[in-house]
Amino acid sequence: MENKDEKNSLFADVGTLTFLALFGATAILMTLSGNIFLNTIYLFCTIGLLMMTYFFGILPSLISNITFIAIQAVVMIYQYMNKVSAIPWQLSFWMVIPILLSLSLYTMTKNQVALQRSNGELRTALIERGAFDEQTNLRTTVAYIEDIAVFAETNRRFEIPVTTAIIKIRYFDDLKRMMGSNQLQHLLKLTTDSIKEKTRTNDITYLLNNEDPTWAILLYTNNKGAGIATQRIKEGFEKNVKADISLNTMAISMVIGIASWDGDTMKTPYDLMNAGIRETQYDV
Template sequence: MDKNDEKSSLYQDIGLLFFISLFGMTAILMAITGNILLNVIYLFCAMTLLMITYFFGLVPSLISNIVFIGIQVVIMIYQYTNNINQIPWQLSFWMVIPLLLSIALYSMTRNQIILQKANSELRTSLIQRGAFDEETNLRTTVAYIEDIAVFAETNRRFDIPVTTAIIKIRYFSDLKRMMSQGQLEHLLKLTTSTIKAKTRTNDITYLLNNEDPTWAILLYTDTKGAQIATNRIKKGFEDNIETDDSLSSMAISMIVGIATWDAETMKTPYDLMNAGIHETQYDV
């Protein structure tokens, strides 16, 4: 936690203690003054002001508190001018307490929001740091989406075709039920090593999903060039499966979907990724 976070946390604690102290003081004053009906009415008014503070912020809260104070002043002036004997002067603390409670609540919630924002930024940073899969050392979906944006910009500036290939294991859910955990891990490593070995150095490989293993490749080429590259990967994968003692007895094959970036129909990196995933349905 940096100094700003520590300061926000300290202010939040101070606001909380001040808020609790004010509520305790209010309870004592309500007991001392003894006017149960007016105290209950004013308490509900104070709770309403606190809800305004929480949901709408400081400025609406201050305006509402000023209106509440004005109403109390008007009531007391009316009672005084009409010579009402029992003017509840002892309840004048309600002019100050709701305002102080609102300020304490705002201070507490404001610093809480600052801490929440800091935590959100920390989570984002952790996600970005997790742009690489630890087991395969491949880039993940986070990096894939960011890199598509870079590839798309290159396509726009230099008119270089950009294509993605999405690779999956055919009938993986069925294979998963028949294979041991060791075989599954071995299959994923074999697939990853095959893709790495059969791609060019300037083609970037990603692991998009661990549960339903999905790999992706970004290539500076058109659909035809990507088809040649994926055929090479498929052939290498088939050869490796045939020569692998633990996997050769199973019907394991790849399915591939290829999509090319189209600036006219695609607006976000997700459009290219989803198009590639959709194309895997047609690889029979």
């Protein structure tokens, strides 16, 4: 899949560069040929052919391009046979340029669509595996448990401290009864944005539970460092709630539990998660 995506990306780039180069060459040839009237007509015909390529695909485009070439040839032959005027050979580039532009545009768009489809399939696969939450764009419990195992191995091999912070909304069940569904969704988004806003790029954020909203962060730090990081999150969250007209009339606050990985007493990733959840009970 990765090699295929790289190939599609390369072809999309080649198509884009070729398309731009051909348009530049067209502009130069139009200037040199000097026939403003015919150049303008042919330019609009070419734009029409490009639109057909973009919306209908390569086969209708090729048929239209061949028709366009045939029309130009008929016009030239008619002018020659009736001696209306000399054949404008300087405009013959219009027989080649439109079809080259169409082919480069098709190459560009076809591979871009393939990349978009591949990204969509990857996103769907992540959602189906339960490793990615579609609503908040956060990783879920599945990814959290897998990542704890990686963090724990790093802790064992390099003795780097590993800590998790579990974040919940205080009295969420009571708030849920007072808020509408739109307000609840808004609160979920505001909380997620507040956490992302105050975390470092190497601190990974997860959504563990949608029903009783529970977030988690994995950090390479000790309890003290995690306490400083979560205090920033709390302050940012409170500031955002106060500034939000739909939420600032309610008593909304966070509870945070912090737990560090202990290789002597913790045997599975769930031990760290459960330790962090227990600590939320003591955040008053």
